[in-house]
Amino acid sequence: MKEQLYTISVYTENNVGLLNRIATIFLKRHINIESLNVSRSEIEDVSRFNIVTYITEDQAKVVTKQIEKQIEVIKAYYHTDDETIFQETAIYKIASDLLFDQREIQNIIKDSHAEIVTVARDFFVISKTGRRQDTEDLYNQLKPYGIMQFVRSGRISVSKNKMEISELLTNI
């Protein structure tokens, strides 16, 4: 069975220690987490984890069930990239003088549809939202000029199909 990227979406109570509990499920099976994002969800007081990992479907099934087995996990799902709409955001900190000395940088920013977040005397910050390749491309284009800091968020994704989580909660 082939390995591919799966996004595991987990709806949970917002409790201390749950991140640790979920992380150990991957650790125990020696599975690397490619990306992790935790935020609020569409439901009040319910958190949502997006965990991206490179595994087989059998592993995805087992891991999803093990996650769902945790007491404070309400529901967990796994999806392939085709089944989700997903994005990541990267921010890049670059020295301000480059903006004026290297005209090329302005073109790169314009062509990439990146957003200028802030401009200070010494540095400016741009952000780019998109797929991994988009933020990676921009990184590669800017790299020769020098990037002072770079950081990328975890993947955030929504499924194309409905998740029955809200009904599940109202039924309880």
Add this chain to the structure above:
Amino acid sequence: METATKKHSTPKTSVKMTGAEAIVKCLITEGIDTIYGYPGGAIMPVYDAMYDYKDQLKHILTRHEQGAIHAAQGYARVSGRVGACIATSGPGATNLVTGIADAQIDSTPVVCVTGQVAKHLLGTDAFQETDIISISTPVTKWNYQITKASEIPKVMAKAFYIARSGRPGPVLIDITKNAQLEEFDFEYEKCTGIRSYKPEAEVQENQLKAAAEIINQAKKPFIVFGQGVILGQAEKEFKAFIEKTGIPCASTLLGLSALPSSHPLYVGMVGMHGHYAPNKLTNECDVLIAIGMRFDDRVTGDLNTYAKQAKIVHFEIDPAEISKNVKADAPVLGNVNKSLVKILPFIKENKHESWMNEFKKLSTEEHNIVINDELTPKGNDITMGEVIKEINSVTHGEAVIVTDVGQHQMVACRYSEFNKTKSNITSGGLGTMGFSLPAAIGAKMAAPEREVISISGDGGIQMNIQELGTILQNKVGVKILILNNEFLGMVRQWQELFFDKRYAETPIMSPDFVAVAKGYGIEGRCVTDRKNLKAAIKEMIDSKEAYVLEVKVEKKGKVFPMVPAGASVSDVILK
């Protein structure tokens, strides 16, 4: 916490008390009459509170926290109720970890209460501070750190609900010292539900019908049952199911005693040192019906050659176990105490006599090659098997057999007769040496009317031998059988078979066990000669108090049959 528990309408009364007293009240309200533990700095307020409730909550001082949790496990496994133990922070808490892991893998309901340094000291590496929440996370069903007294009632109610419901397991509640000392308005209501946790699925009729269709069409069906039958208190339902279907059934290590060993449909134990016929015929049945078991690797051997020819029907409470190791063609989710009842109307009455005869044929072969020599040996050395046979002849399958881990465990589980459920207490999944003695203490206290026999090897007994002190102090009438072969026998067996007879660190010296027992005020005897065996066992069983019987057995005995590690179950060897 507020969002997580459902509202429940029982009359409430609020009383002002300390967190420490509240903990004691919670334990008593949840039906705990005996708690095993060891005091220390960070848990002292709770111990102080317990002092006032001695009449309602008996505290048993073990000699080590590992002894406390194994005793709580033994108590839980024999009573079917939640066991409880208590320890201080730091080493007190970490000493519980082996037992917690054991309870997790063997689905034993235990609530562990640990003290913790005061909230303002958390994270400062204070004296006896350890992050027991992180340490215990992978081996608990749930854990929680209480840092203020007002959290106690809800968290404790949740702890007991989680430990006992669904697939049971251990819960650890860590309480900072300030939370024990704070005063608050205590009111308690039992937990009846948690929105993110569904203990057991409702049995689906379509799953029952799909399973029934496969079972009804089977020519050579075979049942493997596990501890789920005991945990679900479904022994009667299980018996009705097998008797209607007429299907031969075998037990896992932890399923033993769910069905009397004398039942005509019972064909023995599966697994690495299980019986020959059920292992061999696993790969010949056309339908394998797994009931409350989890396809542990010691049961399945090589998964790639495990029952590949068979359709798999899996009755199971834990959704995560379905198709985890063995893909289920027809899963039946839910508690077996419901599913086995609900499936009956869809099941045809049947008999499988010629198929049953295949089991009998292979069993005869096993008797001829293995069992007869083990139970009635011709040599001078006493075998472990004949000791078990002598116990059977005195206890008639009525005793609780609490085993440790290793050769004696396999022999005891293979040859013990069981007439009553909850009579086989052993460390199955984790394989914890040192389990037997403390677990037997808990078992005896849970069922004082029953004969409880702890069986250990000379290795395992020395891992928690300090618990003889607990027996001394509390006058616990457990019978302690030590099968001494002067080796760590199971490892020695593997060294002989697979490591070129290089006996690295397996010869083990032991103290004079009878003298040790005597030091603890416990009567004891050592048998080296077969002619004294019967009388010694009778003397042990007849004793009203604790008794240590050491039997010097054959030094280089091996347990057979055996499915070599990684081999197929059908490649089980007889010698």
